[in-house]
Amino acid sequence: MDLNKHTNATTLLEKHFDIAFAAPDGIKKLRELILSLAMQGKLVPQDPSDQPASELLKEIEAEKERLIKEGKIKKSQPLPEIKPDEIPYDLPNSWEWVRIEQLVSKIGSGSTPRGGKDAYEIEGIPFLRSQNIWNNEIRLDDVAFISEETHRKMIATKVISMDILLNITGASLGRCAIVPDDFAEANVSQHVTIIRCVNPEIRRFIHCLLLSPYGQSMIWSRQVGMSREGLSKKVLEQFQIPLPPLAEQRRLIAKIDELMARCDELERLRSDRDRKQITVHNSALNRLIIAKDQSDFNTAWQFITQHFSELYSVKENVTELRKAILQLAVMGKLVPQDPNDQPASELLKEIEKEKERLVKEGKIKKSQPLPKIKLDEVPYNLPTSWEWTNLQDLFAVVTDGDHQAPPKVDDGIPFLVIGNLNTGKVTWENCRFVPHDYYESIDWGRKPSKNDILYTVTGSYGIPIFIDSNRKFCVQRHVAILKSVESSPTEYITHLLKSKYAFNYATSVATGIAQKTVPLSGLRRMPIAVPPMNEQHRIVAKIDQLMALCDNIEKQIDTANSKQTNLLNAVMTKV
Known part of the structure; x- marks a missing residue:
């Protein structure tokens, strides 16, 4: 091999280490390049005396x-x-x-x-x-x-x-x-x-x-x-x-070991950097969540804004930010309160009136009242205009799909199972169908409709899905149906059910070993922090705004990573 070619390859390989550190899978590609050069006789020079x-x-x-x-x-x-x-x-x-x-x-x-x-x-x-x-x-x-x-x-x-x-x-x-x-x-x-x-x-x-x-x-x-x-x-x-030649094999293995050791060190440095970023970010978010007053909150938020570009260079931190946004929302810390808002207690009274009307119409049965939530049961304090209540109190009924195996047809009313819902959205592809007369025989409370919420309770439990379509369908018994009344705060509750608080509660009441199930009795008792209706609208709008921001941050991370990968690929092709 020409010695100058070998020197050029080695020089370019040395330059790869910094670029590989920045690219998402750069170190992996660098290891592959080292081995590729070795197998082509380009990693170490040949010795004519071998x-x-x-x-x-x-x-x-x-x-x-x-x-x-x-x-x-x-x-x-x-x-x-x-x-x-x-x-x-x-x-x-x-x-x-x-x-x-x-x-x-x-x-x-x-x-x-x-x-x-x-x-x-x-x-x-x-x-x-x-x-x-x-x-x-x-x-x-x-x-x-x-x-x-x-x-x-x-x-x-x-x-x-x-x-x-x-x-x-x-x-x-x-x-x-x-x-x-x-x-x-x-x-x-x-x-x-x-x-x-x-x-x-x-x-x-x-x-x-x-x-x-x-x-x-x-x-x-x-x-x-x-x-x-x-x-x-x-x-x-x-x-x-x-x-x-055997002598060159010895030189190759020595060089491979040397360069792989450098790759190991790069991986350790990157792991340490990423771990530090995640630890610092989680600590900052925790300070936001446990802030005792507005001054503490502002201090924690100021730290995040000052180090924004560093903290949000990894997607793991964006995922945690999404969780924090939801947690702050359900604690009354995401948007300011307005003293002119009608308090949440009035909303609860309106929901109760609508439920009584459905009882009179024979659509639902009057539910047994759940015990009032005690002070020692609440996980955090709320603004004065908010109320703690049970999930059951916000919906006409909290039930699940039919417990009997439904008849199957090739075309009819869609029958959705966990697999159609575990992405957080309704997937109609590959769904089963049941006859129209079977669907009509199902109780009103077990027929999901627009503005209701579905909630997976078995296996991949804890996933809420807001129904925004008038399409008729029914669900299996492993899916809970939160049947709404006109005043039910369904959009806000959908966000709340995605929060860490709600998932932790569901986990705490879940039963079973091989496959966990959230019982309806436990789901109905979930303590819910209810804001005034006007504040709910502000919260939902703010969540949507901040989630869009998270989407943009993730796109920026993908773009930056793609640029680094393209740069690495361009340099590697020169070797």
Whole structure:
């Protein structure tokens, strides 16, 4: 390789570190670039005094012949020569393109012990599965064990030190680790293949190659199987490997280790920076929420405005800001109170009158009054014009969908389940349908309509959906229906149900272990901070304004990140 070309590549690579630090996935791309340069012979200069790779290959072939004669390995089938159209890029003169099978004494996956999981023991010989194999390390925190007897029966799957272990199926396809020199005995499952190099010294280079973009592209593009991705032994054996001289491999590995250590340091610095930003921001938001008076509130807000660009350079902080906006709203701290507003107590009286009218019309049954909310039950103090009340008191009825399995038809009235609602909006695609006469038989209170609120109560619980459409539909029993009257503060309550306070309350009353459910009795008792109606309008308008601001901040973050990524990509193409 031309020394000037190598120097230019190294210089540009050095410049990448600052740019990579700023780009969202810059450090990941930098690691990929380091390995790509290494596999192309561009990371370190070639030394004309190095013994060429062709000689290394002869030594490996001679050693394989010796192992075959001694009966330690079997002679493999002849491999096809590497054709010119199989060569993805040119190599330095001292390198060689070879099949990976030419370099190894073993390529083979493991197997499942007889009896499957029933064969696992509390202790014994480690049985390595795909979840134990990670890039650069073997993790034993979730390792299974097999007995000595099972281990002896599975001798073909035995792992020894310096083996390369490669995941060959599933989502972890391509994860790759080297067995440490001091590793004791182990076996592997059928989802892991063992690659054992004839010359153990080349294992580090082969490992880096398999982790490189070139190696990963071979692994992912040549997988087989319809139901679950997989990499067959026959395909793996024929991988084309760029083989450098052994002396250059040593220099390459030393350089890779040096540069990867710098990447590790960059990741640590970025993690520390982001953690500090998030910690400082959360502390500032907490000061807003617990502010005892307007002076404390103004001081906390002034800190945020002074450091706005720093605090909102990460999306995690924007997410927390959204939560804080809702929390401040339900505590009466988002907009000022107006002494001319009709107090919330008058609104509650109006709702009660409308509910009494529905009882007389036979649309709903008179509900049992819930106990008044006591002072020791309220989570925070409210402005004097606000009132604490139960959620049930704000709606005609708080109920859920039909408990019986409805009849199905190809076309009719939509029947919505949790999956149609768990994004926070109604998704009509792929919904079921019920007959029109079935829909008409449902009680008025169980027919959601415009200005009602749906609220998921099972599994993905705690998601409110405001209904702004006149479209007819019904819901399953895992969805609560907050049936409104004309005076019900539905827009404000929708925002309140999205708040951290409401979610924490729902979590506190939820029952079940595998799948949590918010019982209707607990939902009806949720203490609600009710503002005067005029203040509700101001709160909703302010929330909408601030959420739009959050949307813009996230767009700005995406734009800034995109610019940094484009800059990094532009520089990387020059290497």
